[in-house]
Amino acid sequence: MGQTLAEFLDAAAAGRFPPPDGGTTVVAQENPRDAGVIAFTAHSVVFTDEDPDWVRSTLAAVDADALAAAMNARFLAALLDRTGRRTDTIDLLTVADPLPGEPPLALREIDDPDHPRVRRALGRRDDVRVWAADGGVLVLGRGVAGRWEAAIEVDEDARGRGLGLELAVAARHLVPGGAPVWSQQATGNARSVRVFQAAGYRPIGAESLMLAPAAAPASAPAPR
Known part of the structure; x- marks a missing residue:
């Protein structure tokens, strides 16, 4: 399985998914604009330039099943607070x-x-x-x-x-x-x-995309 977010996405588009082992992989952001979480089946990928040790310790502190921790509201809120980013909603990624x-x-x-x-x-x-x-x-x-x-x-x-x-x-x-x-x-x-x-x-998984403040929409959300 790939080591970058782009490699994870390319593999998923081709039908090759991370192992459903309940784990979480932390990878670097591909650009400064986009950070967030993608939850595949029983495996999540957190893409952020924050310290991976902070990500893992914060996930461990979330009172939730390991399969759901990366998409738990407490973890997402902690990541938003730490990065100063904004988000709209959790999306189905297709x-x-x-x-x-x-x-x-x-x-x-x-x-x-x-x-x-x-x-x-x-x-x-x-x-x-x-x-x-x-x-x-x-x-x-x-x-x-x-x-x-x-x-x-x-x-x-x-x-x-x-x-x-x-x-x-x-x-x-x-x-x-x-x-x-x-x-x-x-x-x-x-x-x-x-x-x-x-x-x-x-359907590939669920995605919580966190945008840098300057990139966040000022009013209505982007069309979907």
Whole structure:
């Protein structure tokens, strides 16, 4: 199993997961923006530049089953307090393989850094590109450990017609270089979870992403 977060993610995208031994692996952050925790089945990966000994001692002090300690609210709060970071929610982390050809959906690319969707995405991702469809938006960019991440948003009056599914599938056609495309869905957002799974995104684990204060959104959360 890999020694960096990128290696863990690459392996998981290919169906190779950490051993389900109840352990926690601590790895360095891939960039200053992103820290957090990914919980795979019976194994967690904490990615942070904080002292690994502090991470392990704090986990040991959490009054929870070892399988759940890294996602326990007490540990997450301690990591947020120590780093001064912010977070939104615990997400379901999903991944899909790329698809060949052009997306079967009419899209127009938005090249406007002042567009509100672009501004929010730039706080979380690099190499951001945004496409608009009639009633929805697709955001694609490089997020945690350089992985390609997709996020979608559908206007309220355009919902219920399958546009979210079409946007999620379109991301699989647009991801560069034959790379897998990742997406996070808030675990309580059942509509979004259903859409991405219907579009072929496989559940990988749970993720608590902690953003540096300057990267955190000022108002509404990024689209998912």
